[in-house]
Amino acid sequence: MPPRTSSVARARPVAPQVVRRVSALVGGDREALAQTLGQLTPHQLAGSAVLPDPLPVTPAVREAVRDGSSGTLDDEARRVLLAAGVLVVDRVDVLLGATGVPVERLLAPPVAQHLELVDGRFRVVDPRVRAVVHEDADLAGRTTVHAALAAELDRAGEADAARWHAALATLAGDPGLADGLVGLAERRLEEGSAVAAHAVAREAASHGTGDVRARAFLVAGRAALLAGYLHTAAGWFDRATSTGATGVQGAAARAGEVVRALSGVEAGAPTPDDAPPGRRLARLVVPVVRTAVSSADRAALVAVVDALARLDLRPRDADAVLARAVVTAVPHSEQAVWPTGRAGLTPLAEAHLRVVQALVLLRGGDAAQAARVLDDAAGRLPVTHVAGGLAAEVARCVDGSGSLAASLRAAGPGPAAPARAVCRDHGGARSPETPSLMVSAVRRCRGPDDRPGGDVWARWAGVLTARELDVARLVADGLANKQVADRLCVSVRTVEVHLGRVFRKVGVSSRGELTVVAHRRAS
Incomplete structure (x- = not known):
């Protein structure tokens, strides 16, 4: 919750x-x-x-950090923690090279209280310490640290990260860095890393001129939109449309229309009044599909549109279409500011997938699971603007206290008529002939006759440790590694180690496969 x-x-x-x-x-x-x-x-x-x-940094945060004894940090320790807090890769060797301290300094108090080191990687344990150290450093200290990090990253072969830190070390702006930063932001967006893409494009805009700056505005707007920051996106698109750059103005204007539609300012493409509500909702999602940059986003959003269009007349088909998307999707991760691998869905795309997943579960009679899916999504994704306020309407049907529905309505646009209509008759108990979302996934991905006997969790309890079983359950529920770590109060690295052991012990090779197998039951 x-x-x-x-x-x-x-x-x-x-x-x-x-x-x-x-x-x-x-x-x-x-x-x-x-x-x-x-x-x-x-x-x-x-x-x-x-x-x-x-x-x-608020007084309460500063007091908590002081109570945690970080107030005794000397200048060198503060410099090390400042570098660790801003460094966008988690390599210990880069941190040591840039700060010039021996590794023993990281392993001894007071630095050791605030850094966790595992297998050549590190993380700042408490984000409050990161915020306080960053605020207490003056501008000269920050730029000096960024310059040292840029030089060390360049020596380490981390060209993209070196360019980023070089940009942050340049107070007057450097047009020579801008084009590379825009290209990096575009690649990040293609990988699905909208939050990182926005940060890079924003920095590129502060350095670029002319057409390069216009491109930076456009990429920053697209990244903000796919991250769910509609107000921020609208500002970037307004700036892009005023540049006069060929090709940028039209793209920015079209994207701005999507922002207005999601914000409830425009109702989207017209639909006949007698169209089923699911189909009308599908039409609201179509413009979002056109904004997708990554192939993963596009596949998930197309499945959302397809499922909504089938929902009223062919609910079993809607269930099966969405199930495949759910079990193959990699959830958005808040973990990596500077992702180096497959980043998963952008927040906006996953928000659409999860809200419609909750709707399909609700319509199938599984209100309890619908509540769990929606509750998790609402806590980490921009669900308020999905499909004309659909999340608030689903929450109204599944949230006993009504507080989640109220907070979603307050933070987003009022629910559109098709969102109210599609939830008005959400059905009773599921009939035996209608498969659940995950049963559909099994039938689509593995075939109806490829089913083991018994409860898979009971069988896995005999081969997995208690902590491995906890990790497997949370991953099977769609949580990213960072979310699993937060739930279990362990590091992300610990989750990764447990998950690798789970894969080996139960004979799967991916999160999607684990999810499918975990939810299979004997008939």
Whole structure:
């Protein structure tokens, strides 16, 4: 269940994913949460504008860090933690080379209290320490650290990361860096890493001129849109349309129309009044499909449109179409600011997939599972603007307290008529002839006769440790490694190790395959 807002924060609408994200970054402290939310803009609270990184340091956060004894950090320790906090790759050798300290310095107090080292990788344990150290450093100190990191990354063969840190070390701007940064942002977006792409494109815009700057505006807008930051995206598209750059203006104008449609300003393509509500919702998603850049996003969104179009007249087909997309999708990960592998779906694409997954489950009679899917999605994804406020309507049907539905309605546009209609008659118990979402996935991916006997979890309990079983269950429920780590209070690296052991022990080779097998049952 996403954390609820405190009384201080209720004065303005706050999206559930913002509450959960900020809460995680301030250590779950309610006073720090309230103080931090109080410093955010209305658009940031609603999840439509990018959050500051790091978050502003409030008195409650500073007090918590002081209680954690980081107030005793000497200048060298602060420099090491500043470098660790801004470095976009987690390589210990790069951190050591850039700071000039021996590895023993990282293994001894006070630095060892704040850095976790595993297999040549590191992470800052407490994001509050990262925020405080960053705020306490002056501009000269930050730029010096970025310059040292850029030089070391260049020596280590990390050209993209070196370019990023070189840009942050350049106060006056360097047009020579801009084109490479725009290209990097475009590649990140093609990989599905919308948040990273936006950060890179934003930096490119501050360095570029002419057509390169116009491209940076456009890429930043697309990345912000696919990350779910509609207000931020609208600002970039407005800037792009005013540049006069050939090819950029038209693309920005079309993307701006999608932002307005998602925000409820425009209703999207007209549909006949007598069209089934599912088909009308599908038409609202079609413009989003056209904004997809990565192949993974496009496949997931096409499946969403297809499932919605089939939902009213052929619900079993809708179930099967969406099931395949659900079990093959790689969830969006908040973990990697600088991803180096397959990043998964962008937040906007996964938000559409999860909300419609919850709808299909609801319509199939599985309201409890629909609630679990929607609750998880609302806590980490921009679900408020999906398909004319569909998330709020599904939440109204499955959320007993009504608080989730209320927060989604407050943070997003009012539900459109087809969203209300498609949830009005959400059905009763599922009939035996109608397969569940995951049973459909098994039949589509493995065939109806390829089923083991008994309960798979009971069998796996005999070969997996208790912690491996916990990890397998959470991954099978669609959680990314960072989310699993947060749930189990362990590091991401620990989750990766457990997951590798799970794969070997149960004989699967991917998260999708694990999910399919985990949800199979004997007939």
